[in-house]
Amino acid sequence: MSELFEKNIQVIEDRWPELAEVIRQQDLEQLDAHLVTGANQTISVNNVQLSSRHNRLHEAMLQAAMVPEESAVAFLYGTGMGDIQDELLKRSQLSELHVRIMNEAIFSLVMHYTDQTHWLEDPRVDLASAAVFRDIEKPYFAIPSDLVLASEVNITSRNQLWNDCNDEYMNRPFKKDNPEFNERLNENISLIEQDQDVSEWFDSAKGRNAYIIASGPTLEDNYEHILRQKESSNPPLIISVDTAFIPLIEHGIRPDIVVSIDYYMTAERLGSARSGSIPLVYFPLVTHDALSTWQGPRFCAYSVTELFESIRESHPKGDLFTYGSVVHPAIDLAVKMGVKSVSFFGADFSYPGGESHAHWKNGTLTQHSSKAQHWVLNGKGEKVPSQPNLISYLVGVEYYIRMHPSISFFNSSLKGAQIEGAVHYKSGEMA
Numbered sequence: 001m002s003e004l005f006e007k008n009i010q011v012i013e014d015r016w017p018e019l020a021e022v023i024r025q026q027d028l029e030q031l032d033a034h035l036v037t038g039a040n041q042t043i044s045v046n047n048v049q050l051s052s053r054h055n056r057l058h059e060a061m062l063q064a065a066m067v068p069e070e071s072a073v074a075f076l077y078g079t080g081m082g083d084i085q086d087e088l089l090k091r092s093q094l095s096e097l098h099v100r101i102m103n104e105a106i107f108s109l110v111m112h113y114t115d116q117t118h119w120l121e122d123p124r125v126d127l128a129s130a131a132v133f134r135d136i137e138k139p140y141f142a143i144p145s146d147l148v149l150a151s152e153v154n155i156t157s158r159n160q161l162w163n164d165c166n167d168e169y170m171n172r173p174f175k176k177d178n179p180e181f182n183e184r185l186n187e188n189i190s191l192i193e194q195d196q197d198v199s200e201w202f203d204s205a206k207g208r209n210a211y212i213i214a215s216g217p218t219l220e221d222n223y224e225h226i227l228r229q230k231e232s233s234n235p236p237l238i239i240s241v242d243t244a245f246i247p248l249i250e251h252g253i254r255p256d257i258v259v260s261i262d263y264y265m266t267a268e269r270l271g272s273a274r275s276g277s278i279p280l281v282y283f284p285l286v287t288h289d290a291l292s293t294w295q296g297p298r299f300c301a302y303s304v305t306e307l308f309e310s311i312r313e314s315h316p317k318g319d320l321f322t323y324g325s326v327v328h329p330a331i332d333l334a335v336k337m338g339v340k341s342v343s344f345f346g347a348d349f350s351y352p353g354g355e356s357h358a359h360w361k362n363g364t365l366t367q368h369s370s371k372a373q374h375w376v377l378n379g380k381g382e383k384v385p386s387q388p389n390l391i392s393y394l395v396g397v398e399y400y401i402r403m404h405p406s407i408s409f410f411n412s413s414l415k416g417a418q419i420e421g422a423v424h425y426k427s428g429e430m431a
Contacts, residue, residue: 002112004111004112004113004114004115005108005111005112007115007117008111008115008116008117008120009023009024009111011117011120011121012120012127015120015127016127016128019127019128019129022104022129023104023107023108023111024108026104026105026108027105028105028108028109028112030105031045031046031105031106031109032045032046032047033045033046033109035113036049036053037053038052038053038054039053039054039055040052040053040054040055040056040057041053042056042081043081043109043110043113045106045109045145045149046149048145048148048149049145050080050081050106050110050145050146051080051081051083051145056081056083057083057087059083060083060084060086060087061087063084063087063141063143064084064087064088064141066141067088067139067140067141068139069091069093070093071093071094071139072093072094072095072096073094073095073096073097073098073139074088074094074096074097074098074139074140074141075097075098075100075136075137075138075139075140075141076088076097076098076099076100076140076141076143077100077102077130077136077140077141077142077143077146077147077157077161078100078101078102078142078143078145078146078147079099079101079102079106079107079110079116079143079146080110080143080145080146081110081114082110082114082116082118082119084141084143085097085099085119085125086118086119089119089122089124089125094124095124096124096126097119097122097124097125097126098125098126098128098137099119099125099126099127099128100128100129100130100133100157101127101128101129101130101154102130102143102146102147102149102150102151102154102157102158103146103149103150103151103154104129104151104153105151106146106149106151129153129154130150130154130157130158131153131154131156131157133157134402135160136157136160136161136164140161142161142165147161147162152377152381152383155376155377156398156420159376159391159394159395160395162388162391162392163391163392163395163396166388166392175306175307176306176307176309176310178307180263181263181285181307182307184263184284184285184287184288185284185285185311187288188284188286188288188291189311189315191284191288191291191292191298191300192284192300192311192315192317193315195297195298195299195300196297196298196299196300197299197300197316197317197318198281198299198300198301198317198318198320198333199317199318200299201257201281201299201333201336201337202318202336202337202338203336203337203338204337204338205237205334205337205338205339206337206338206339207338207339207340208236208237208337208338208339208340209236209237209339209340209341209342209343210236210237210238210239210334210337210339210341210342210343211226211229211236211237211238211239211343211345212239212241212327212330212331212334212342212343212344212345212347213226213238213239213240213241213244213248213255213345213346214241214244214327214330214344214345214346214347214348215241215243215244215247215346215357215358215359215360215365216346216347216348216349216350216352216357216358216416217346217348217351217352217353217355217356217357217358217415217416218345218346218348218352218358218412218413218415218416219244219247219345219346219358219359220358220359221412221413221415222345222346222412222413223247223248223251223253225412226238226248226253226345227251227252227253230253230254236343237256237257237334237337237339238253238255238256238257239255239256239257239258239259239330239333239334240255240257240258240259240330241258241259241260241326241327241330242258242259242260242261242262242265242269242270242326243269243326243357243360243365244346244358245258245270245271245274245275246269246271246274246359247358247359247360249271249274250359254276254278255278256278256279257278257279257280257281257333258270258275258278258279258280258281259280259281259282259326259329259330259333260280260281260282260283260286260290260326261282261283261285261286261303261322261326261329262285262286262326263285263286263287264287265286265287265290266287266289266290267287267289267290267293267294269290269365270286270290270294272290272291272293272294272295273293273295275294275295275296276295276296277295277296277297278295278296279296279297279298279299280294280296280297280298280299281298281299281301281320281329281333282298282299282300282301283300283301283302283303283320283322283329284300284302284311300315300317301317301318301319301320301329301333302317302318302319302320303319303320303321303322303329304319304321318336320332320333320336321400322396323392323393323395323396323397323399323400324389324392324393324396325393325396327347327393327397328393328396328397328400331397331400332400335404335407339407340407340408341407341408341409341410342407342408342409342410343409343410343411343412343425344409344410344411344412344419344422345412345413346358346412346413346416347397347411347416347417347419348413348415348416348417349376349386349390349391349393349394349397349416349417349419350375350376350378350384350385350386350390350416350417351369351372351384351385351386352378352384352413352415352416353415354369354370354385355369356368356369366387366389367387369385371387372385372386372387373387374386374387374388374391376390376391376394376417376418377417377418378414378415378416378417378418379411379413379414379415379416379418379424380414380415381418384415384416384417386417390417394417394419397419397422398419398420398421401419401420401421401422402421408423409421409422409423410422410423410424410425411423411424412424412425
């Protein structure tokens, strides 16, 4: 096995010397790996097979077919057993194959067992760790086993790939022919007609600092800080997501604005009966009962999806960015109001401490934390349990941050998911 590795690594040293050094430094003892034999032989790592053991060639052909045949450039996320690389390189029209490593230790392990020089030596191949690049590139295929086994350094790329692979499925409800959503719009048409436009808030908070309050478990650590800042001489703009409103109220904190977009949001969960004069910014998919019983002024908004195309023409309202979570339009509202900084509270996108939410019983608003099968890194570099939908929301926040380099973003907790682009400050130092 050492002879095979030296043969493989020599090619990498000749072509990508810095990468070769990284691969040589990998600790293979951390991997629970063994050979698996069926009609073909493959490798199992941490109980995940890197390829089929029944027909590796046929599997590679099916996977390679996901990249359009006419593409001159292709991206492959993961290295697998090298089969897909071989299949793609059979294409005479392919001029560039960019292979992105998702786990450097596993790639090193495979090179100890198998000869990979047949594709490593191909001049059309470019090899690098996925973490070197900020965004995923297309057309691509992502090897499923490599996504599951992605290393910590490549976690951002894994999150982006998971999100992109599920994007069409996640956006299916927001097609304009969705009968349930269109029925909800019709139910709320009287409110849409009489309520104010969210754009009336735009440019109304220039130069202020904003607190975006989500309902993740770490919100529990920050009630005192939020209240103290709200009562200061230069209070931040406090924008609460719907499920964070009741816990804030119960701790004596009245947010400046509440935001709700959820189709399943009820008046009880929203806290409509306790709203007083607090303004509500909403998407007209929220239940009619929750909206009509809200006591403060209401401001209607839309997202940039085809679902709102028709009603946007007949009843114009301002747009807010969304990526699946109410956190996204809350952030976009603050930015469009002109704030200079955004600080996150309870934006955990994970289950720190094994809890799903502040205030709410575990599993009430989402899947119980005990059923989490995925993970993200927190601010301490530790793995914390998460779920694909939460990871997708995290990707959306990180995308938004990249698109707004003039705004300063801060994260209040090291316990929840690390948000790329949001700097951690101790509560006493936060903007």
